[in-house]
Amino acid sequence: MLEVRDISKSFGDFQAVDSVNFSANKGEVLGFLGPNGAGKSTTMKMITGFLNSSSGDAIVCGASVNEKPLEAQSNIGYVPENAPLYEEMYVREFLEFISKMRSLDSNKISSRIDDIIKMCSLKEVEFQKIETLSKGYKRRVSLAQSLVHDPKVLILDEPTDGLDPNQKHDVRKLIKKLSKEKCILISTHILEEVEEVCDRCIIIGEGKKLFEGTPKELKDKSEKGRIQDVFRVITTGESMQGVAV
Amino acid sequence: MMAQVTKELMIKEFKSYFKTPLGYVFLVIFLFGIGYLTFEPGRGSFFYMREASMSAFFRYIPWMFLFLIPAVSMKLWAEERKSGSIELLLTMPITVKQAVIAKFLASWGFIGLALLGTTPMIFTVGYLGNPDFGVITLGYLASFLMAGALLAVGGFFSALTKNQVVSFILTVVACFVLIMAGSPPILEFISTLLPKYFVDLFESLSVLNHFDSIERGVFSLSNFWFFSVTIFFWLFGSIVLLNENKAN
Numbered sequence: 041m042l043e044v045r046d047i048s049k050s051f052g053d054f055q056a057v058d059s060v061n062f063s064a065n066k067g068e069v070l071g072f073l074g075p076n077g078a079g080k081s082t083t084m085k086m087i088t089g090f091l092n093s094s095s096g097d098a099i100v101c102g103a104s105v106n107e108k109p110l111e112a113q114s115n116i117g118y119v120p121e122n123a124p125l126y127e128e129m130y131v132r133e134f135l136e137f138i139s140k141m142r143s144l145d146s147n148k149i150s151s152r153i154d155d156i157i158k159m160c161s162l163k164e165v166e167f168q169k170i171e172t173l174s175k176g177y178k179r180r181v182s183l184a185q186s187l188v189h190d191p192k193v194l195i196l197d198e199p200t201d202g203l204d205p206n207q208k209h210d211v212r213k214l215i216k217k218l219s220k221e222k223c224i225l226i227s228t229h230i231l232e233e234v235e236e237v238c239d240r241c242i243i244i245g246e247g248k249k250l251f252e253g254t255p256k257e258l259k260d261k262s263e264k265g266r267i268q269d270v271f272r273v274i275t276t277g278e279s280m281q282g283v284a285v
Numbered sequence: 286m287m288a289q290v291t292k293e294l295m296i297k298e299f300k301s302y303f304k305t306p307l308g309y310v311f312l313v314i315f316l317f318g319i320g321y322l323t324f325e326p327g328r329g330s331f332f333y334m335r336e337a338s339m340s341a342f343f344r345y346i347p348w349m350f351l352f353l354i355p356a357v358s359m360k361l362w363a364e365e366r367k368s369g370s371i372e373l374l375l376t377m378p379i380t381v382k383q384a385v386i387a388k389f390l391a392s393w394g395f396i397g398l399a400l401l402g403t404t405p406m407i408f409t410v411g412y413l414g415n416p417d418f419g420v421i422t423l424g425y426l427a428s429f430l431m432a433g434a435l436l437a438v439g440g441f442f443s444a445l446t447k448n449q450v451v452s453f454i455l456t457v458v459a460c461f462v463l464i465m466a467g468s469p470p471i472l473e474f475i476s477t478l479l480p481k482y483f484v485d486l487f488e489s490l491s492v493l494n495h496f497d498s499i500e501r502g503v504f505s506l507s508n509f510w511f512f513s514v515t516i517f518f519w520l521f522g523s524i525v526l527l528n529e530n531k532a533n
């Protein structure tokens with residue numbers, strides 16, 4: 041469903057993403073890891089068609105982002121980094137706007153939004169202005185926004201960043217529930233999250249893919265089963281006792 | 286036909302003027318300002334001219350627009366880029382071109398509404414005498430077309446920067462140059478630097494000259510083309526610019 045082919049991005053002579061390859065299928069949650077500045081968000085921006093890649097392509101449900109961006113985009117739900125929203129709108133009004141932009145049938149919009157509001161636990165703030173919401177609610181509105189058109193592919197850029205432990209739990213539960221029907225790419229800095237929700241994960245560093253495999257494979261590289269040690273060894277290149285990569 | 290996404294974005298953008306005080310502040314200042322300037326008992330004002338026409342009103346329109354249009358256009362893209370919501374917008378199935386057109390039309394519609402708010406003037410003039418309603422209609426058409434041209438310029442400068450104040454200032458300067466392009470001091474200045482051909486070219490780019498000629502009741506196709514081409518040119522510039530710098 042999602043196939044990323046040798047995608048690269050350079051800003052001037054700085055290579056932010058360097059020939060990254062991966063693919064993911066329906067029912068799969070793919071974790072996207074890497075230190076700050078590794079190129080995760082940049083890769084996601086290229087997949088969603090916001091940024092043009094310098095070379096390479098991403099295929100979303102058979103449509104090339106380079107050649108048929110609108111078709112690819114209509115199959116993607118996207119939560120951008122920091123979850124930007126139209127702050128002056130009310131939650132429900134905002135979701136209605138997104139539904140219309142996503143060309144939902146106008147007589148189905150209302151019931152669809154009811155479902156989404158329930159799914160993302162937004163009932164209490166339905167008629168509140170977005171700018172007055174707490175960070176956690178804003179994240180959930182952003183998640184809700186990505187789901188209105190029931191996309192086949194979900195691209196989530198640090199969706200649990202800044203959430204309290206309970207909300208993190210809820211969002212992970214929701215992601216797991218959604219994953220049965222969708223293909224999900226999720227970037228995160230929380231390694232437990234990878235073990236909890238991801239079927240597979242990719243680690244990138246300085247724009248290059250450094251690892252691809254299951255969280256278990258990652259964990260088994262450390263004798264003590266400490267996933268953060270493995271992450272450190274892979275991304276910094278330094279050696280550590282009891283960790284073999 | 287306009288695509289559905291373009292229409293939906295346009296509606297949302299139009300409504301957004303009434304979600305912040307900006308829309309109301311603009312309407313109040315515009316309506317009171319133009320009313321005051323028109324009826325103010327100074328030279329060239331409505332009463333002084335002793336005729337049932339709206340020429341006093343239309344004479345001040347370009348100068349009201351010079352400061353108020355940039356206030357309407359400054360947020361179009363700058364705000365969206367600053368908050369990052371542009372990432373949300375442009376990853377929906379909408380092209381940059383559609384988005385630029387939608388936002389431009391929304392702002393143009395808003396100015397159209399402001400101009401509609403001045404129509405009581407027509408009744409006043411009609412009550413006081415026998416104005417030429419054809420000339421008045423052309424005056425409104427000229428004002429609306431000029432607003433479109435200046436908004437297209439403003440949209441371009443809003444796409445150029447993330448900072449709304451910078452966008453405002455650049456738009457005021459650019460609009461001033463466009464409005465004044467045909468004025469003697471500027472033409473004289475240019476003729477010291479450039480050959481006559483460029484002076485003529487510059488004069489023909491003057492928004493004010495084209496505005497005046499329509500507003501005086503002489504509507505020629507060349508005026509219409511001038512505004513259409515100006516709008517097209519700056520919208521095209523915005524599209525190119527956004528494709529380049531939307532992610533920065």
Ligand SMILES: Nc1ncnc2c1ncn2[C@@H]1O[C@H](COP(=O)(O)OP(=O)(O)OP(=O)(O)O)[C@@H](O)[C@H]1O
Binds near residue numbers: 079121533
């Ligand atoms: N528009 C841009 N112009 C220049 N450089 C950029 C631009 N956008 C990103 N970069 C650079 O590309 C690199 C990758 O950035 P990116 O945002 O993709 O990292 P990331 O993996 O998402 O990091 P984080 O975990 O901090 O979110 C960084 O060094 C960043 O400075």
Ligand SMILES: [Mg+2]
Binds near residue numbers: 081197
């Ligand atoms: Mg990032």
